[in-house]
Amino acid sequence: MRKLVMIGNGMAGVRTIEEILKQSPEQFEITIFGQEPYPNYNRIKLSNILQGDTNFDEIIINPLDWYKENNIQLFTGETVANIDVEAKRVISNQGREVDYDELIIATGSNSFILPIPGADKKGVTGFRDIQDCEMIIKSAEQYKKAVVIGGGLLGLEAARGLLNLGMKVDVVHLMPHLMERQLDPIASSLLRAELESQGMNFLMEKETVEILGDERVTGLRFKDGSEVEADLVVMAIGIKSNTAVAKNSGIYVNRGIVVNDFMETSVPNVYAVGECAEHREIVYGLVAPLYEQGKVLAERICGGEAKPYAGSVTGTQLKVAGVDLFSAGEIFEDGSTKSIMIYNEYEGIYKRVLTRNNLIVGIVLYGDTKDSTKLFRMLTKKEDISGVSIFQTECSGSGASDDIASMPNDELVCGCNGVTKGAIVEAIQTQGLTTLDQVSHCTNAGRSCGRCKPMVSSILAHTLGDQFDSAAAQKTSICSCTTISREELVAEIKAKGLTSVKEVMNVLEWNNEEGCTKCRPAINYYLGMIHMDEYKDDRDSRLVNEKMHANIQKDGTYSVVPRMYGGVTTAADLKKIAEVAEKYNVPLVKLTGGQRIGLFGVKKEDLPAMWEELDMPSGYAYGKTLRTVKTCVGAQFCRYGTQDSMALGIELEKKFERLDTPHKVKMGVSACPRNCSEAGIKDIGFVGIDGGWEIYVAGNGGVDLRPGDLLCTVKTQAEVMKMTGAYLQYYRETANYLERTSKWVERVGLDHVKEVLADEETRKALNERMNQTLKKYIEPWNEAIQNEEIQDKYYAQHTIKVGE
Amino acid sequence: MITTLTRIPVANYSNLKARAGYSLKINQTEIALFKVTNGKVYALENHSPHPKGGVLSEGLVSGEYVYCPVYDWKISLVDGRVQGPDEGQVRTFKVEREEDIVFIVL
Numbered sequence A: 001m002r003k004l005v006m007i008g009n010g011m012a013g014v015r016t017i018e019e020i021l022k023q024s025p026e027q028f029e030i031t032i033f034g035q036e037p038y039p040n041y042n043r044i045k046l047s048n049i050l051q052g053d054t055n056f057d058e059i060i061i062n063p064l065d066w067y068k069e070n071n072i073q074l075f076t077g078e079t080v081a082n083i084d085v086e087a088k089r090v091i092s093n094q095g096r097e098v099d100y101d102e103l104i105i106a107t108g109s110n111s112f113i114l115p116i117p118g119a120d121k122k123g124v125t126g127f128r129d130i131q132d133c134e135m136i137i138k139s140a141e142q143y144k145k146a147v148v149i150g151g152g153l154l155g156l157e158a159a160r161g162l163l164n165l166g167m168k169v170d171v172v173h174l175m176p177h178l179m180e181r182q183l184d185p186i187a188s189s190l191l192r193a194e195l196e197s198q199g200m201n202f203l204m205e206k207e208t209v210e211i212l213g214d215e216r217v218t219g220l221r222f223k224d225g226s227e228v229e230a231d232l233v234v235m236a237i238g239i240k241s242n243t244a245v246a247k248n249s250g251i252y253v254n255r256g257i258v259v260n261d262f263m264e265t266s267v268p269n270v271y272a273v274g275e276c277a278e279h280r281e282i283v284y285g286l287v288a289p290l291y292e293q294g295k296v297l298a299e300r301i302c303g304g305e306a307k308p309y310a311g312s313v314t315g316t317q318l319k320v321a322g323v324d325l326f327s328a329g330e331i332f333e334d335g336s337t338k339s340i341m342i343y344n345e346y347e348g349i350y351k352r353v354l355t356r357n358n359l360i361v362g363i364v365l366y367g368d369t370k371d372s373t374k375l376f377r378m379l380t381k382k383e384d385i386s387g388v389s390i391f392q393t394e395c396s397g398s399g400a401s402d403d404i405a406s407m408p409n410d411e412l413v414c415g416c417n418g419v420t421k422g423a424i425v426e427a428i429q430t431q432g433l434t435t436l437d438q439v440s441h442c443t444n445a446g447r448s449c450g451r452c453k454p455m456v457s458s459i460l461a462h463t464l465g466d467q468f469d470s471a472a473a474q475k476t477s478i479c480s481c482t483t484i485s486r487e488e489l490v491a492e493i494k495a496k497g498l499t500s501v502k503e504v505m506n507v508l509e510w511n512n513e514e515g516c517t518k519c520r521p522a523i524n525y526y527l528g529m530i531h532m533d534e535y536k537d538d539r540d541s542r543l544v545n546e547k548m549h550a551n552i553q554k555d556g557t558y559s560v561v562p563r564m565y566g567g568v569t570t571a572a573d574l575k576k577i578a579e580v581a582e583k584y585n586v587p588l589v590k591l592t593g594g595q596r597i598g599l600f601g602v603k604k605e606d607l608p609a610m611w612e613e614l615d616m617p618s619g620y621a622y623g624k625t626l627r628t629v630k631t632c633v634g635a636q637f638c639r640y641g642t643q644d645s646m647a648l649g650i651e652l653e654k655k656f657e658r659l660d661t662p663h664k665v666k667m668g669v670s671a672c673p674r675n676c677s678e679a680g681i682k683d684i685g686f687v688g689i690d691g692g693w694e695i696y697v698a699g700n701g702g703v704d705l706r707p708g709d710l711l712c713t714v715k716t717q718a719e720v721m722k723m724t725g726a727y728l729q730y731y732r733e734t735a736n737y738l739e740r741t742s743k744w745v746e747r748v749g750l751d752h753v754k755e756v757l758a759d760e761e762t763r764k765a766l767n768e769r770m771n772q773t774l775k776k777y778i779e780p781w782n783e784a785i786q787n788e789e790i791q792d793k794y795y796a797q798h799t800i801k802v803g804e
Numbered sequence B: 001m002i003t004t005l006t007r008i009p010v011a012n013y014s015n016l017k018a019r020a021g022y023s024l025k026i027n028q029t030e031i032a033l034f035k036v037t038n039g040k041v042y043a044l045e046n047h048s049p050h051p052k053g054g055v056l057s058e059g060l061v062s063g064e065y066v067y068c069p070v071y072d073w074k075i076s077l078v079d080g081r082v083q084g085p086d087e088g089q090v091r092t093f094k095v096e097r098e099e100d101i102v103f104i105v106l
Ligand code: SRM
Pocket: A551, A552, A553, A559, A561, A590, A591, A592, A593, A594, A595, A596, A598, A600, A620, A621, A622, A627, A628, A664, A666, A681, A682, A699, A700, A701, A702, A703, A704, A740
């Protein structure tokens, strides 16, 4: 077998390898060196990580298993220091030597760091890799003020992330307009106004000349003499091709490693692809052109008839919530261009297409980008626009599906991966695809920035027609231990009568014998939900807090939060809490946001004794279960109260406490619409009105703030209990594990839930299943006090002294 | 340098439950002891290499790995290595067994 070595384990390089494996899986013995200690991950999504939308695990594109399955020898955390082009051998910084027949350089680029005094201080970073991202997130925990240098794509995405991390952010930009290379002044000022309203502060036309501070940065100085404070500086002014290893080895380098139309460098059998490569004097910094390069290179290396790479036109989008923009091609008018423009200042919509000789040569869209794929196709295909209406007029009444029908087959759907509508339709038809995940896997559409996913979904729906099942199409597997989805799992448990976590993983052929932290708690939940009373809970499949019946803290201590039904307590209980807190030297006694008292910083081995002395039930402040029912004082005392909110709150909390739910559930009960218990942002909220109760659902006061929606209005407290029981049970039976009610309702639709609950028989059946389930629970703190085995296994700390 | 190996009895094998972690303190060192499904026993320093630390003994055990309970890092019980994409290594201790007694070798 021929030996193929690749330097760099990033997006463009690994895509090239994927293409090679597709074309000729057996031809090469492949070795990859990657400087970063990770498998190939989606660098684009670092922005989303900073913005808090995803996590590192989820952005891995090729997990380590992928390398194994394809027999690729991967050395991570290892840099290639030298290429001996004569001997055809690479040498790593750890002294490893590997021979090659063909060598691909895919070393990407580095953040461009301004060569100014102080740029090496602590707290100054680029924004390029996981390490930068981690450093930024860590700084945000400790520091308050960030400055981003660079008002381009990367800088603005970083700035948005920093805002989400709770920092104050200044963006410093050299030019008078943001993203001046992609936007014209109108679009740019719309963008600036939007970002300012999101909390960004802009310092325009400022040239940074020095970074101030001792060891760590404290501020910046500009050329005009002014200064700003900063605890963190993110430089996002551009990228610099990483060409060091090529240059050292005598390969011709200009701005990047210079390649021809087949990605060949100046040295035989050595190729370059990605951001490190310069093709016809252009170095590209977006994945779409890099993936095109990868395809050409794969064909070349596999010995196929490669079509030369002729360069790309790229389109730009910004991944910032609340901003919808697209830009491609030329942006400035000259004597030979004519513009077609729509500008709706009121709604913040601006669209401009630049034309020359009846061809589109530039596009800027702000506020509404739904025409972007069509216009971009017209631009790249050089379609004649005479007689064509450029901007779709509104109110044509055509649904999404008509749009899809009229979409030409060669229209680009996924810009990042160059996938057309035709390719997607063909894959769906010839390979029998039914889910978005499958389409992504087969065609690559949606595997990079993810913006095209809604469009891919619509195409899937349109292509499958009646066979399309929207719920199934969104199918994603539970975790990487299996390919089956939640729906399949639940169906299999029922059909095959599976009764334990272990059995599920065995029978359904989990590829990881004992599962992981994602699937084990989920399976345990589904089993308990399905086998209402006979299932024996698998305590060791629960995560730490639920396993311990206490919330773990950063230093390994725990918190104790006893029940205080409806937030109502007694002097006797308060005394007990005070005594226990004193006796066990509890470092923090605090009123929680859930109307009760928390004891924080408790040693694990003190837990059982404290619980015993408190002699109060667990408040489950740690569980995927009912947390608290907040109440207002209500009609018993308040002059506005119309209902007894405390009594209802206490009844609800006593009835539903301990119930396992897909995620935590919080309730609030107010006795009038002034809503002092904040029932409007609870999973279920109750608001007393004259002669009845309004029931609100799917509120959330956490990460994705969402006001509740009115589910229904009922007359009596008994009806409240019935409706709540039915609603909660329906949530338990249909939500994904770890899906809060707010997300669940958005997924399945409020109207759907209303429809289900409108039927009295259904409500009755749901309540029966709920009541049967509720019977099985016992008080966990009391159980631990009674049971020595539990104490020994979970709460004991054995201390052994040696040599005494 | 003279090093003396000490063997410290820490538990009765038959008392240990599979897929559970136990925390123990030997002098000043906190150790997490795990018995896995195949019956083997492992001992690691009870401290995650995550920059913010955290204990390991209460983590979820799967095969020969433990997931750190605080930040969900996956750590090998065999050599203490943190699994990608994270990195680091936890100190491991040698475990020996004689009859029903489990020893840690320091
Ligand atoms: C103790 C308390 C803060 C306080 O000092 O007041 C608290 C503490 C924690 N919250 Fe909270 N939350 C507390 C009220 C809230 C509230 C306010 C409320 O309930 O009225 C919210 C927003 C309301 C909501 O949930 O909609 C809240 C939203 C969150 C979230 C975000 C949930 C979301 O879906 O967006 C998390 C993270 C999660 O659950 O995944 C969280 C997670 C946590 C955890 C359990 C984090 C963890 O896993 O370690 C914290 C445990 C600390 C500890 O050491 O025990 N906490 N948390 C409050 C306990 C209330 C209680 O008595 O049970």
